[in-house]
Amino acid sequence: MLSLFDKNQRWRKKALATTKDESFRQYLLNDFPKTSQTVSETEFLVLDFETTGLDSKKDHIISAGWVEISKNKIQLASAEHHLISTKKQLSGQSVSIHNLTDDMISQGVPITIFFKYLLKKITGKVVIAHYKKIEYEFLQQISNSIFGCHLPIIMLDTLMIEKKIREKANKPIVVNELRLFNLRNHYNLPRYHAHNALEDAIATAELFLAQINKHFSSPDKLKIKALLY
Amino acid sequence: MEIEKLEIYDFLKKCHPLDKLSEAQLTELAQSIEISYFRRSQEVFKPETNNEYLYLIRSGAVERTDDSHGLVAKFTEKDFFGHRALERGGTIKKFVHAVEDSLFYMIPGHLYFKLMKENKAFLSYFHQEKNKRLRSAINEIHAHDRNILDSTSVRELLHTDILILPPETSIQETAIRMSSDNKTAAIIMQNNQIVGIVTDRVFCTKVVANTLDSGTPVATIMSQNLISVTPENTGLDAMLIMARNNIRHLPVVENQQLLGVLTATDLIHHQSYNPIYAINEIHKATEISQLVLLCKTLPQTLCKLVDAGMRAHDISYSISSVGRAVAQRLLKMAEKKFGPSPVDYAFVVAGSLARNDQTVHSDQDNGIILSDDYNENEHGEYFKNLAQFVSDGLNQCGYVYCPGDVMATNTQWRQPYSVWKSYFHKWIFTPKPKALMYSSIFFDMRCIYGNRKLLDDLHDEIHEMITKNKLFITYMAANAQQNTPPLGIFRRFVLEKHGEEDKSLNMKKRGIMPCTDMARVFALDAGINQINTRERLKQAHECKIISKEAKNDLLDAFDFLCLIRLKHQAGQIKQGKEANNHVSPEELSSLERRHLKDAFEIIRTYQDVLSNRYTQGRM
CATH class of the missing domain: 3.30.460.10 (Beta Polymerase, domain 2)
Structure with missing residues (x-):
């Protein structure tokens, strides 16, 4: 845990020394959530990106959806969904997955504007994603290309949380079992059919609440660091 | 955010009474929802704590239990709870536990109260007392009470076999034609234009009273001041025009063409059902x-x-x-x-x-x-x-x-x-x-x-x-409890097989008869001669056999059951079927189903009261 703290601190210092961008500085100067605080005390932003592929260097974010959790409740009022503009043509395959057309995507928000807006939203919050590697790498990639430095951020991963829960219980993990929609089934969460970034973010947020309530003592006592994998 | 596009929105639209909200109301509701998750056996409500939300179960189930953990009610997907606490200012009186892993959509209390004010269906759904809820439902049904003529257009009422005569026809000829055609009026037309109307009454008021010559042209006696209606007017409009002008015949005109005549008799005939x-x-x-x-x-x-x-x-x-x-x-x-x-x-x-x-x-x-x-x-x-x-x-x-x-x-x-x-x-x-x-x-x-x-x-x-x-009344009271309302625990309908048909609710045996049987017991106890169930209930209250509340509750339940049965039978008749008492829950709206449950529950409650009063301690 210390290493994450150290890394974030290091990145923060470095970023503050290099960037002059006001919105980024605001983000950096604000207090970060402490990993020693409890889930109940923490504000979360559950994030999901739809991307053209898995490689953050080559691929692009098509859309982003998020919803916030505070006081252990998902706040639907905070839900947002944005299309991100990209000049790159989409490969036919990913279009069919996400049901978005080139036209719809080209109407989106430019990535720089979007990113600064997102920074404002995640200020002081812990970010959650399912299989956070994708969101994390894209965030770092964008931060690097816009500001030329890393983005200090605390992120939880519902997939990793589930993996740890199962490891602790000595339960074997079956192929595909940790996928978001299979896990939801496991927690008696409703089946969602749609597949867009916001719908996935809400689905992930619900999964997070389910995990917390089902496998840990009480969100009033559960600390963030116990969920950091 | 376009919340209307989310699956949550679709789900909300499927939950009664949210389906009765306007688009704007539903959007506002969807946007203010907070989502929470409770694992199985986790406590959701604890007595003497505070609740600020209306809970809608998205998945899972909860049980409401009293202090001694006796089961009071069970709620499952699409059910609501928490509104009782909201109504009493937030104080929770009973335990609520999740009996399955459950996801709840929580609607903030202020929004609940706002919708109670703004939306009738919402209000009648969450009305605190099931008896009040039932009463408001009955009133709502009868709010559509209207004179049948109001919903019928003149086009459906008019008759087209009319007697048309030119203005130069003699009054004798007119009288003969009206008599032979069995008409009470004739329309006088010239060059395809209506120029007047003569009715049988004019022969009294003008012809005989003024001793007119039988050869006089009808134009001299016809009334030229023509009051007509269009086929789009309602029967009620026509009736009012007749009453206001003291006339009994109205030519029906569309695009300056004579379509027919509407008479006072036509209007009466229409009501001849x-x-x-x-x-x-x-x-x-x-x-x-x-x-x-x-x-x-x-x-x-x-x-x-x-x-x-x-x-x-x-x-x-x-x-x-x-x-x-x-x-x-x-x-x-x-x-x-x-x-x-x-x-x-x-x-x-x-x-x-x-x-x-x-x-x-x-x-x-x-x-x-x-x-x-x-x-x-x-x-x-x-x-x-x-x-x-x-x-x-x-x-x-x-x-x-x-x-x-x-x-x-x-x-x-x-x-x-x-x-x-x-x-x-x-x-x-x-x-x-x-x-x-x-x-x-x-x-x-x-x-x-x-x-x-x-x-x-x-x-x-x-x-x-x-x-x-008096022991006899005890036996009759026990007898009156033989037919119980078709409600299982958790307010589920208990359906019965009836012949070839799918499973259904026997409205007569399970609803109307228990009411009738109870009313008979009260009548016997009170020594009254009324035979009609409603009269018996009213009279039993006058004789202080039952409380005013009991009287009103049972009257409402009885009225509602009778109404549902009548609507069901009317529906069957219209489909050319033989009318019966077997109502399938599918033919009811979800609101009707809920009110029906209320009615059945009222009957069940008073059957218990009956049992306590007459059966226990006397036998």
Whole structure:
């Protein structure tokens, strides 16, 4: 845990020394959530990106959806969904997955504007994603290309949380079992059919609440660091 | 964010009463939802803590339990809870636990109160008391009460076979044509233009009063000041125009073309579904075949009464009046055929007809109380014939023979006064199951023909006997609990198989009969002579047998059940089916289903009250 703290601190210092961008500085100067605080005390932003592929260097974010959790409740009022503009043509395959057309995507928000807006939203919050590697790498990639430095951020991963829960219980993990929609089934969460970034973010947020309530003592006592994998 | 595009929004739209919210209301609601998750057996509500939300179960289930952890209610997907606490300012009174892993959509309290104010369906769904909820539902149904003419256009009412004459026609010729065509009015037209109208009344007011020559052209007497209506006007509009102008004929004009004429008689005819007309015709009938024909229109009459938004008890009363009239007319015919009766008798009907609860054709339940002057050898044949004639006639008219043989044709139910008295004595003092069954039938007895004093005296004797043996009421009370409302635990409907049909709710046996049975017990206890269930409940309250609340609750439940049954039957008739009492939950709206559950629950509650009052401690 210390290493994450150290890394974030290091990145923060470095970023503050290099960037002059006001919105980024605001983000950096604000207090970060402490990993020693409890889930109940923490504000979360559950994030999901739809991307053209898995490689953050080559691929692009098509859309982003998020919803916030505070006081252990998902706040639907905070839900947002944005299309991100990209000049790159989409490969036919990913279009069919996400049901978005080139036209719809080209109407989106430019990535720089979007990113600064997102920074404002995640200020002081812990970010959650399912299989956070994708969101994390894209965030770092964008931060690097816009500001030329890393983005200090605390992120939880519902997939990793589930993996740890199962490891602790000595339960074997079956192929595909940790996928978001299979896990939801496991927690008696409703089946969602749609597949867009916001719908996935809400689905992930619900999964997070389910995990917390089902496998840990009480969100009033559960600390963030116990969920950091 | 476009919340309307989310699956959550679709889910909300499927949850009654949220489906009745406007788009804007639903969007506001969706946007303010907070989502929480509770694992199985986790406590959601604890007494004496505070709740600020209306909970909607998205998945999972919860149980509400009292202090001793006795189960009070179970809620599952699409159910709401928490509103009771909101209504009392937030204080929680009962435990709520998740019994499955559950996801809840929480609607903030302020929004709940806002919607209670803004949306009627929302209000009536969450109304605190199920009895109040039911009452507001009944009122809502009758809010659509309207004069049937209001919903009928002139186009549907007008008649097109009109007498058209040129203005130069002589008044004599006009009179002859009107008389031969059997018309009360003629339209005077020239060059395809309406120039006037003459009605039969003008021959009194202008022709005879002014002693006009018969050769005078009709133009001189026609009224030129033409008041007309368009086919789009409603029947009610037309009626008001007639009343305001004191006229009885209205030309119907569309695009300056004469379409037809609407007369006051047309308007009356349209209302002739009114059973008063049928009853009038019944009393004029001289042949059974005429009665049969008149009775054939009864199902259509029922449909029209239901469509007109009449109250259930008014409809049943109307239909019962027809049933009574048919029996009375048959008795008159019988007396004409077999001669005047040798001794006094009272022809009595029992069951729904006696209670004025009849819907469409039901079985005939009847009997004859003969005067004690009756002598089997002398008079037996006469009354046997009379009973047979009436019973056969009723059967032909659709009031089929009673399967239990409770008919005047059965010598058991065609007996002198003293024998009837001994029947009741036996039933009351040795109440065996069969006795209780007969009691239920014959305590609802109405004299529709003959000397009604015979029945009145019998009623007095019966009350006398009951006062001497109050235990009998206990038995009747127990009997009144045999048919229970079709609700399982957790307010689920318990469906029954009925013949070929899918599983359904037996509205008569499971709803209306329990009400009727309870009302009878109260009537017996109060010693009142009312037969109609509603009257019995009202009178029982006057006699302080039941509280005002009980009276109102049971009246509402009874009215609602009767209304649902009538609507169901009207629906069947329109589909060309035989009307029955078996309502499938699918044919009800979800709001109706909920109100029906309320009604059943009210009945169940009062059955328990009945049990506590009469059965326990006395037996």
